[in-house]
Amino acid sequence: MATSFRRSYRFALKTSLYLTLFLTLFSAGFLVVAKSFSLELIVIYALSCFIFSFLIIQYRVEFFIYKKIKKIYEDVSLLNSSGIDPEEMTTTDMATLSREVAKFAEGKKLEIEALQLRDTYRKEFMGNISHELKTPLFTVQGYIETLLDGAMKDKKVRKKYLARAGKGVDRLIYIVKDLDMITKLETGELSLNKEEFDIVELIQNVFDLLEMKAAKKNITLSLDKHYPPTMVFADRDRIQQVLTNLIVNSIKYGKNDGATEISIEDLSKNKIIVRVNDNGEGIEKKHIGRLFERFYRVDKSGSRKEGGSGLGLSIVKHLLEAHNERIYVESTFGVGSEFSFTLKKAKKTAPVKSKTGVLQSWVFF
Structure with a gap:
């Protein structure tokens, strides 16, 4: 039974015993000095002190430790999705509480690291896709602007530049088609025959x-x-x-x-x-x-x-x-x-x- 007894109760129990022992000895000494010593009276007095001390101390532990820590749980918005079992928060066992908080902190640390890694990949992906798209876009833009600036009057230059611009457009279409295929595969829209x-x-x-x-x-x-x-x-x-x-x-x-x-x-x-x-x-x-x-x-x-x-x-x-x-x-x-x-x-x-x-x-x- 001792192993299943909550530690806050142990704290209240030991403290109550210390207070009871002190008050009983003090009162017994006082009664001896007053020459009205009674064993039954001392036992009743000791029992009353113990029960009263235990209830007061346990109540104070519940109020000042458990309720305040529970309030911290409720105030931390991240805990809404942390997966901590609400039943675990009903304990005043500090060791259990520490384990749960450590478990939560470790889980959040791993989540943050995963998010940071994904963010790094996302930044690299955005940089890569912008590079892949802007290269053919700028190529096409350059040839078209050159033609509009007067080069289109020369038939040879016009044909050559239009052919090169066409290659740039083909590359853009190639990239977009590949991206579209991957998206469809990821979403399950692309059916297999x-x-x-x-x-x-x-x-x-x-x-x-x-x-x-x-x-x-x-x-x-x-x-x-x-x-x-x-x-x-x-x-x-x-x-x-x-x-x-x-x-x-x-x-x-x-x-x-x-x-x-x-x-x-x-x-x-x-x-x-x-x-x-x-x-x-x-x-x-x-x-x-x-x-x-x-x-x-x-x-x-x-x-x-x-x-x-x-x-x-x-x-x-x-x-x-x-x-x-x-x-x-x-x-x-x-x-x-x-x-x-x-x-x-x-x-x-x-x-x-x-x-x-x-x-x-x-x-x-």
């Missing part, structure tokens, strides 16, 4: 599309070995976009005469993992945690020269998350990088015979 398709064939198609881009740096695009048809269940167009963005990045940051190699492995009964390896410049460890943030660039000067919206990896992450899949990164600075992602695979059932021969049907996990 899932179907079965051969991931090996899709990879070869992406290689064909990017062959000329890779040839400018003499980078080889290849599979690590010959693969039979590997059926997966996903949105074909979106996975093509994922592969395109990853391979374009490997070319962009790859070394001249380098290589980008893709491998496919069984991860589990119903999953495969696609790995995109390159022997490019690699990524420092400090950047890996932020690679998938919007507009985050590892090399802020060199990457802008290479073009792009700065949203490629962010789109990749969101597209894969929309498929309930994951993406992984491993990189060694100066050696190369590997981006890998999972996909749901189709399971081939027993062949079904028909008049034209044997048909293969596919079901999905």
